[in-house]
Amino acid sequence: MFADLFATIKVEDIVEATKETFYMTIIALIGTFILGILLGLLLFLTNKGGLWENKWVNFITATFVNVFRAIPFIILILLLFPFTDFLVGTIRGPNAALPALIIGAAPFYGRLVEIALREVDKGVIEAAKAMGAKTRTIIFKVLLPEAMPALISGLTVTAIALIGYTAMAGAIGSGGLGSYAYYSGFQRRDFDIVLLCSVIIVLIVFLFQFIGDYITRKLDKR
Amino acid sequence: MISIEGLRKVFTANKTETTAVDDVTLSIKQGDIFGVIGYSGAGKSTFVRLLNRLEEPTGGKIFIRNQEITALKKNELRLARQDIGMVFQHFNLLWSRTVKENIAFPLEIAGVEKEERNQRVQSLIDLVGLSGKEATYPSQLSGGQKQRVGIARALANKPSVLLCDEATSALDPETTNSILDLLVDINQQLGLTIILITHEMRVIRKICNQVAVMENGKVVEHGNVLDVFAHPKTDVTKKFVQQLMGDAEAENEFEHLVHTFENGKLIRLHFVGETTNDALISKLVKAYDIDISILQGKITRTQAGAYGTLFIQMTGEELEITKAIQHVTEKTSVELEVIRGVR
Structure with a gap:
């Protein structure tokens, strides 16, 4: 019965598409993590009462974050075409999707990082100050380690949003499961391909959620 | 420093x-x-x-x-x-x-x-x-x-x-x-x-x-x-001291004592530090021919010694009581106040 249902599907194609989705998600996630932490720290530290309180830097960072979070992802990819072309040398394939994926997801993650940092007990930061800690020490030895479970669970949420983004990027030729579902499935009225791709994407989401939850639990000593 | x-x-x-x-x-x-x-x-x-x-x-x-x-x-x-x-x-x-x-x-x-x-x-x-x-x-x-x-x-x-x-x-x-x-x-x-x-x-x-x-x-x-x-x-400060000592020193409290204990002298002893005042009551009883009953009070220990107030009743010969009072006022740092003389 399954052979009948999925008769037109080539296993190699599915495997290839799944690999591409994993590739895009993981590389974009690493980029998002780094950029998001930077944005989140900048938002947190330059905020009123923060260690680097600075109204203008805070305003500029917040504006950047808000603007890129406001643009729908599918439009963001189109807007970034010239930038992507300049950076990657092409606007097709998994690599071409990365700039848009990272720029689309990092501001979102940056906000989650800011929230996570704000949840760190003020008293602990104060204690570090009272011990004569440098700002650098407070960031790397207090803020980030104390916020780590929230940073990881935020990263899990972001990863799942990213998987969705890769599928959208697929619709305009980035490769991956989204691309496969759209071009080989939907456009050729091969709906069993669309169905199978959906199932695989759901499984990937579950996998990321599971790993994220596991790491968060391991890290949280509270 | x-x-x-x-x-x-x-x-x-x-x-x-x-x-x-x-x-x-x-x-x-x-x-x-x-x-x-x-x-x-x-x-x-x-x-x-x-x-x-x-x-x-x-x-x-x-x-x-x-x-x-x-x-x-x-x-x-x-x-x-x-x-x-x-x-x-x-x-x-x-x-x-x-x-x-x-x-x-x-x-x-x-x-x-x-x-x-x-x-x-x-x-x-x-x-x-x-x-x-x-x-x-x-x-x-x-x-x-x-x-x-x-x-x-x-x-x-x-x-x-x-x-x-x-x-x-x-x-x-x-x-x-x-x-x-x-x-x-x-x-x-x-x-x-x-x-x-x-x-x-x-x-x-x-x-x-x-x-x-x-x-x-x-x-x-x-x-x-x-x-x-x-x-x-x-x-x-008075409120804080009261927090520790209770209302032992409130006026109406010893009004009440005066009426209840009709014999002998009623005396208030106020301890402020100094460990030389240790065993004061028993020393008095041994040295002079008097009886002392402790009516009410609270003594608390601080880093620098005892602090607090005791209300006591002294009964016995008038002369012995006077001597005992003299002992307290002259040889110790305890502040003594006679609330009511012998009847």
Whole structure:
């Protein structure tokens, strides 16, 4: 019965598409993590009462974050075409999707990082100050380690949003499961391909959620 | 050791100014356990946070070991802070670090080598009585144990001053006592000066030798604990003393005694420090042919000796009673007051 249902599907194609989705998600996630932490720290530290309180830097960072979070992802990819072309040398394939994926997801993650940092007990930061800690020490030895479970669970949420983004990027030729579902499935009225791709994407989401939850639990000593 | 001159802190919020600390001038000697007591909102917490400039003073000067804290630049202040330990009401431990790692943190900040760090951490763990808990995370410790970690951490860089901001206020009475014992221990073993903020008179009573009473940002009374206890001048101080002694000294109380005990002399004895007054009552009974019954009273121990009031009834020969009274007034420091003569 399954052979009948999925008769037109080539296993190699599915495997290839799944690999591409994993590739895009993981590389974009690493980029998002780094950029998001930077944005989140900048938002947190330059905020009123923060260690680097600075109204203008805070305003500029917040504006950047808000603007890129406001643009729908599918439009963001189109807007970034010239930038992507300049950076990657092409606007097709998994690599071409990365700039848009990272720029689309990092501001979102940056906000989650800011929230996570704000949840760190003020008293602990104060204690570090009272011990004569440098700002650098407070960031790397207090803020980030104390916020780590929230940073990881935020990263899990972001990863799942990213998987969705890769599928959208697929619709305009980035490769991956989204691309496969759209071009080989939907456009050729091969709906069993669309169905199978959906199932695989759901499984990937579950996998990321599971790993994220596991790491968060391991890290949280509270 | 520490001198504070005209220290002021004004907070501005919504264009209204609040003076949290108002022109405080104090000096604290090396090795003192200096208590600052006041009700919440009196400015005592702000005061202690000004001392290591967690809060920037609006005016005034602070000297610690002849170093003018208020004149230090950012980097110098960082180094000066390593010489000032601080213990917090809510412990403020890093939950992501074990006991051992928490205590090692200030040493990491000060750049102490790993080997010496481990050694010092271990001796601190022993000092505060947490041996065997090295690898435990704070979430698995009780409040008292957490505060012990807090104290060990504050002592890690061998500071000359220890600031305690309501260090026992989040603890139950029994744990409070054990933490206070630890502080006295540290004070005696390391010769450390301790400045302690509290709203509980029993904390002052148990470990401090000097006390300052704060109200509305001002120090309204300060000095030797026993002096301040024995002769409270302001209403706040009187209230704090009452918190400790109960209403034993209220007027209507001995009105009642006068009516109930009709024989002999009713006398009030006021003990202020000095251990030479030990066994006073039994000495009197042995030396003179009188009977003494204790009617009411409360005696409490402080760092500097006993403090409190006893109401007693003396019965016997008039002459013997007079001699006994003379003994008390001439040979001891106990203050004696005859409430009612022999009938």
